[in-house]
Amino acid sequence: MSKYITLLLGCTAEVYYVLFFNKILTHFFSAKNTEESKMANxxxxxxxxxxxxxxxxxxxxxxxxxxxxxxxxxxxxxxxxxxxxxxxxxxxxxxxxxxxxxxxxxxxxxxxxxxxxxxxxxxxxxxxxxxxxxxxxxxxxxxxxxxxxxxxxxxxxxxxxxxxxxxxxxxxxxxxxxxxxxxxxxxxxLSYICEITASVDFDSDKHLFELGYTRVDEDTNRGVRGNNIFLWYRCTTDKHKALTALNISTSLQEEAKLQAEGFKKLSVNLNKGTSGKDVYAWHKKEGRESQIQAMLLLINSKAWNEYQKAGINFVEKNLNDGNNGWKIYLAYK
Known part of the structure; x- marks a missing residue:
């Protein structure tokens, strides 16, 4: 009789072990996919x-x-x-x-x-x-x-x-x-920004759209005579391809500093055609502590403080620095 009890207890323990192990696996994969399941709502x-x-x-x-x-x-x-x-x-x-x-x-x-x-x-x-x-x-x-x-x-x-x-x-x-x-x-x-670029006219639009880019539909030269400058980005679901930081330069000294920090510069002057300073966007992929999911151009002055209060990355460099155009700032998460 004791042999059967031992066998029964052994089976019961085994069943509980399997159930417990399955519960751990379920919790692990559930947590892993929480962000993506939130997206597909x-x-x-x-x-x-x-x-x-x-x-x-x-x-x-x-x-x-x-x-x-x-x-x-x-x-x-x-x-x-x-x-x-x-x-x-x-x-x-x-x-x-x-x-x-x-x-x-x-x-x-x-x-x-x-x-x-x-x-x-x-x-x-x-x-x-x-x-x-x-x-x-x-x-x-x-x-x-x-x-x-x-x-x-x-x-x-x-x-x-x-x-x-x-x-x-x-x-x-x-x-x-x-x-x-x-x-x-x-x-x-869940998606990440993997590449950014910029255009100085509308001739390249078709090509960029066909390459999978999204245009940020706000002219960085807004409110001032100059080229129609637009930033563009591409998304990926692979976080290992994501950009990790963005920045803006408005002087040669700032360019040298960002270059030393491992940033890469877009070739387009975001102030092209105006009397303002040379303004360039910079990006990098080094480091995996954070991956960029979105970038925005903020033209609403009320938004500047709201984004900073919320702890969102806010680059305090006016994209229309040196001219009378709209004050435009870059933010990203």
């Missing part, structure tokens, strides 16, 4: 649209679109402009979203295969004619978008950035007055 976005009237709202609602309850003309008057989206199983996911606010920003997008939503986001108000474009990409740099959010207050922004959201570059009230309104995207998987 919805189906993929498959279509985008915009309404500028009540009639259009009714039509899009009847077609199965959902809207984000933020007026893209908030604070500026004009039409109520709403952003709409669809999540459809089995359809291609949207992987990149861009905006155009100059006519010569459009050709590169169209030639690269972006879909145009032909509705002015500044309908009924003064300001730039802003149009939304979206893309179904299949490069290694295209990561499906699963959620969208809009902000109309700088105080809302740092928390979203820290929660894995990516802010797109264009103020959707650009030159219309009113609130600074930005579209944010959340991707299916």
């Amino acid at each position: 919805g189906q993929q976005i498959t279509k985008l649209n915009v309404s500028t009237s009540k009639d259009e709202e009714e039509i899009l609602g009847a077609q199965g679109y959902q809207f984000i309850n933020v007026n893209l003309n908030q604070g500026a008057g004009g039409n109520q402009v709403l952003l709409w989206y669809k999540k459809e199983r089995g359809n291609r996911p949207v992987t990149r979203i861009q905006f155009s606010f100059k006519d010569n920003m459009k050709s590169g997008l169209a030639d690269a295969g972006y879909e145009l939503v032909n509705k002015d986001l500044n309908a009924g108000v003064r300001g730039n004619h802003i149009f939304l474009w979206y893309f179904y990409g299949s490069t290694e740099f295209d990561i499906p978008i699963v959620n969208l959010q809009l902000t109309a207050d700088a105080k809302e922004e740092p928390a979203l950035l820290q929660d894995g959201w990516e802010r797109l570059g264009c103020d959707l009230n650009r030159n219309a007055g009113g609130n600074f309104i930005y579209l944010w995207v959340k991707r299916e998987k």
Whole structure:
């Protein structure tokens, strides 16, 4: 009898051991994938649209679109402009979203295969004619978008950035007055910035889009005569390819210091064509203590303090240093 009891106890102990071991494994893999599972908190976005009237709202609602309850003309008057989206199983996911606010920003997008939503986001108000474009990409740099959010207050922004959201570059009230309104995207998987570049005109747009770059839709020469300068970035899901730091130089002394610290300089002067100082962006991949997930150009003075209070990397070098253009600062996480 004692032999059977011993055997039974041995089996019971073995079962408990297996259950305990499985629980540890489950916890380990669950913790490992927490960030990515947080990203994939919805189906993929498959279509985008915009309404500028009540009639259009009714039509899009009847077609199965959902809207984000933020007026893209908030604070500026004009039409109520709403952003709409669809999540459809089995359809291609949207992987990149861009905006155009100059006519010569459009050709590169169209030639690269972006879909145009032909509705002015500044309908009924003064300001730039802003149009939304979206893309179904299949490069290694295209990561499906699963959620969208809009902000109309700088105080809302740092928390979203820290929660894995990516802010797109264009103020959707650009030159219309009113609130600074930005579209944010959340991707299916945690992503990192692996490369940055800059352009001095629109001739290279098609090529850069085809290479998987996203354009930061804000001119670093905003408010001053000069070249139309834009920063660009590419995303990856491989953290080992991620950039680890960004910086800005406005003098030869700063260039020498950053070079000694292992930074690499972009060749484009972000002040090109103006009377201001030579301004360059720098990046590096050395060190693995932190990987950059997002970078932003901050033009809203209220945002500068909010980002710094939240502990987000804020480079205190004005990209329009030495001229009368808008004060623009680089931030990244």
